[in-house]
Amino acid sequence: MNWWEVLVQQTINGLTRGAVFALIALGYTMVYGIIELINFAHGDVFMLGLFVSLAWFSLLGVTRTLTGWQLVTLLPLVFLLTMLTTAALNVAIDRLAYRPLRRSPRLAPLITAIGVSFMLENLALLWKGPAPIAYPDVFPSVDILREWFGVDSAIFLTTKDVLVVVATIPLMIGLTYFVRRTRWGKAMRATAQDRETAQAMGIDVERTILVTFLVGGALAGAAGLIQGMYYNIGMWWMGYQAGLRAFTAAVLGGIGSMGGAALGGLVIGFLSAWSDQYISARWTNAIVFSILILVLVFRPRGLLGEPTSDKA
């Protein structure tokens, strides 16, 4: 491999890694934007998304690689079922754990979120046991350059890499459309700006929060399913790590900003892949967080964050 092949390959690696971070980060940033809660349980909803999707696959009798027509019927169905399940879970978490604390000091729901995170982890531990679980190869992995184009290149690009990007982009476009163009999106933006005034204007704030958790949970579920199909492994503790990275992505991009979360996720994906290559895997976490600190020092609102709002 010469230098540019390495760079291209690592950029592909960073893109797929970052796309998953971005999906999780969106859920963080949405909830923060609306109720200013750092929802620590979000990473664990993502983890459960992976486990739940696996359960749906086995319920539908899928244990082998999907073929032709199954890819256009079963796969979207599992996406839908998984997203519905995690969306319902996320709403239930809000109802049971956060809603009773809506008027409490901010620290109370934060600590509760940490508690919920532990509960979800232990739930997964009880369900699947402590060992890493193998996620079946449901999505076909085809070496695109060699098998489809007959190019013998040092670069590896598989259908799974394409899947991550192709599945992530419509979700993000859909979300942007939802927030920018629909009534619910408008209500969300209004609630995010000023909850009291929004209420005074006749917006059902509680219902808006519910929708936010619903959408955030659905995205986390989709991310879990994508991660499962892409990496083929799931661990009960993976939500914490993924959540931390995604939260970092959300802060880097400017917490509360949708575009920022997506950008932050990609930036962290690229940075960590390049750091693995050009520095050392041992230093990757240190590098990623140093850059986060640098960005926050010189641009406290994050890359795409709104200029300091009155809520801050």
Add this chain to the structure above:
Amino acid sequence: MRVPRIAAVAVALFGLAAVSGDAAAQQCPKGKLRLYTSWPMQGAMLPEGTGMKNGVDLAVSEVNGTVAGFCLEIVNLDDASPQTGKWDGAVEAENANKAVGDPLAIVYIGTYNSGAAKVSIPITNRAHMAQVTPANTYPGLTKKRGAAPGEPEIYRPGGFVNYFRPIPADDIQGAVGAKWAKRLGAKKVYVINDQELYGKGIADVFEATAKKIGLPVVANEGIDWKQPDQKPVLTKIRASGADLVYLGGVIETGAQVVIRQMKEVGLTAPRTRFMGPDGLLEEELLKGATCDAAMATDMRVTFAGLPFEKMRGVGAKTYETYKAKFGKEPTSYALYAAEGGRVIVDAIKRAAPEIERAKDVADKREALRKAIASTKNYEGINGKWSFDENGDVDYDTMSGFKVVKADGPVGCKFAFETILE
């Protein structure tokens, strides 16, 4: 606290009551000596615990329970907590204290878990009592290589070695692995490790040995095993042109991800192969990594000692005797327990005059400790060996396994390939 204590006492009483009948019937002109054992004897550990107990029984029964006029009694203790079924530091400490407090106790055989040994070694050390393990392989218990800061001195408050293991420690695997890699024709190795004690210890030894025998090592890099995406690191390895990847790690620290993704980034045989230590020798790993990837990377693992059915001489004989006596295959560490028991019997034989002359129990134990420490050219199950100054065996006989196609739900398995010496 309360329940484990009561349970431990109950187990101890049961052990005392169950002391072998023929020893009592025999003449014991020089009195009795008690051998205490301590490892988990419940739950999932019951088969292995029973296997090790059988091993010690086998060694004692070979001399009909008497050595140089001393009758031997075995007292079996359980160091698992009844709540969790896993080893428990408090129970292990209690067991060690019980052994140390028994004036007839001369040696402590255990533990199974290296973590438990960390608790009991200082207790037996203070009492000058020798401790022999059939199963602990964590290097830091005896030596600096692959150890945490302060080890192994923290386990030796008396300043002398009282802990012995007739089983090779983990770090040896790194050394044997490097030699094997060279023998397999590797020209350039990339070492990665999970940054944990076991994995990094082995990886460091692999790197040092490889350099010594003239096998170039590109790097010894710690990876973030909590990250399910190792493609960037593996891409870097591919760019480096290494023809063998050595992973210091265990199944719990993402080995299956590494193997699987090696195939996805094109790190496959014959260009690049994979090797690891026995922490990866688990069928579970093949399920996670997929047989496809394990075979594509020509996956090989080292294993401390020889598989029982490949043993020669004393080992082969012990294997047959064990099967005949207990009617089943020995568990992983059963024959090492037999070896430990025999080493003790042999040492008692040599130290008998000193033990007889000893003024008090501490002197008796000290005499046996010295005799065990001076075990030399012992004819063991893996060949001839001696204890070194750390209480470790000096042989490095290991076996090499390779993943091959197999029938069954998994589709492949680890098959014995060669003896490594």
